[in-house]
Amino acid sequence: MSNAVVLLEWSQVEQAFKSLMDAYIAELRGQAEAPKAATPKFYTFDEACEIARISRPTGYRLELNGTWTFQRMGNKKLISEEELTLALGRFKKPRVR
Numbered sequence: 001m002s003n004a005v006v007l008l009e010w011s012q013v014e015q016a017f018k019s020l021m022d023a024y025i026a027e028l029r030g031q032a033e034a035p036k037a038a039t040p041k042f043y044t045f046d047e048a049c050e051i052a053r054i055s056r057p058t059g060y061r062l063e064l065n066g067t068w069t070f071q072r073m074g075n076k077k078l079i080s081e082e083e084l085t086l087a088l089g090r091f092k093k094p095r096v097r
Contacts, residue, residue, distance in 0.1 A: 041081040045070065048079050052088055062087070 043051065048068065049059040062068045063077075068087050070077040079087075 042071075042073075042078040043081065043084060045077040045079070048084055051084065
């Protein structure tokens with residue numbers, strides 16, 4: 001391998017950079033169009049109570065007896081859509097208003 005120095009004009013550098021950026025953006029867009037079904041949906045405690053059409057005290061009872069399993073995220077209690085569906089004994093998506 002020789003130690004040659006290559007001099008480029010600024011327009012050549014700009015063109016090479018632009019083609020690299022276009023390829024990178026095209027790659028990112030291809031990844032962004034991937035199906036987002038793999039991302040689980042979570043509901044807050046209040047949303048879960050509303051979907052199940054129950055009061056907050058009933059929701060707390062369901063949580064205490066282990067029917068609902070919530071995860072803590074900071075100050076919020078979250079339940080996954082799958083867990084909520086299983087807890088409600090339904091095999092379709094929960095109704096959201």
